Amino acid sequence: MFDIHELYQEVIMDHNRRPRNFQVLEGADMKAEGYNPLCGDQITLYMNVREGIIEDVGIQVSGCAISKASASMMTEGIKGKTVKEAEIIFEKFRELVKGEELDDEDLDLLGDLEILSGVSRYPVRIKCAVLSWHTFKSALSGNTDGVATTE
Numbered sequence: 533m534f535d536i537h538e539l540y541q542e543v544i545m546d547h548n549r550r551p552r553n554f555q556v557l558e559g560a561d562m563k564a565e566g567y568n569p570l571c572g573d574q575i576t577l578y579m580n581v582r583e584g585i586i587e588d589v590g591i592q593v594s595g596c597a598i599s600k601a602s603a604s605m606m607t608e609g610i611k612g613k614t615v616k617e618a619e620i621i622f623e624k625f626r627e628l629v630k631g632e633e634l635d636d637e638d639l640d641l642l643g644d645l646e647i648l649s650g651v652s653r654y655p656v657r658i659k660c661a662v663l664s665w666h667t668f669k670s671a672l673s674g675n676t677d678g679v680a681t682t683e
């Protein structure tokens with residue numbers, strides 16, 4: 533029997549085993565650090581933005597499976613997008629992991645990130661899932677002091 537939840541599990545495990553864009557970008561325009569005190573997840577994000585487009589993103593994660601998979605999927609989701617598009621994806625992603633209903637258009641926008649919707653059943657894991665996104669926002673705002681998840 534085909535089980536959609538097993539497929540989701542597979543994709544998350546795959547991102548854990550082979551995280552995408554886990555690299556230091558030397559001389560990156562933007563850099564930020566994020567920390568989730570509840571779980572101990574730590575993220576450093578590097579990003580190059582040219583004329584409003586996210587040209588390259590690199591990330592380093594020390595943390596749990598969800599924070600790693602979410603960060604890996606985020607880099608794939610935002611690379612090549614405009615900053616504005618990426619911010620909209622973040623808004624929709626945040627709604628998704630909080631268990632809000634999204635329409636088809638929003639789900640299209642999220643792509644693979646939809647797989648993390650199961651996180652909504654585990655409130656303590658939501659912070660793990662959104663940490664990389666908060667770090668992304670922090671990098672955009674030029675905050676180099678580090679950001680801690682507060683929601």
Ligand code: ZN
Binds near residue numbers: 568572596598599660
């Ligand atoms: Zn975590």
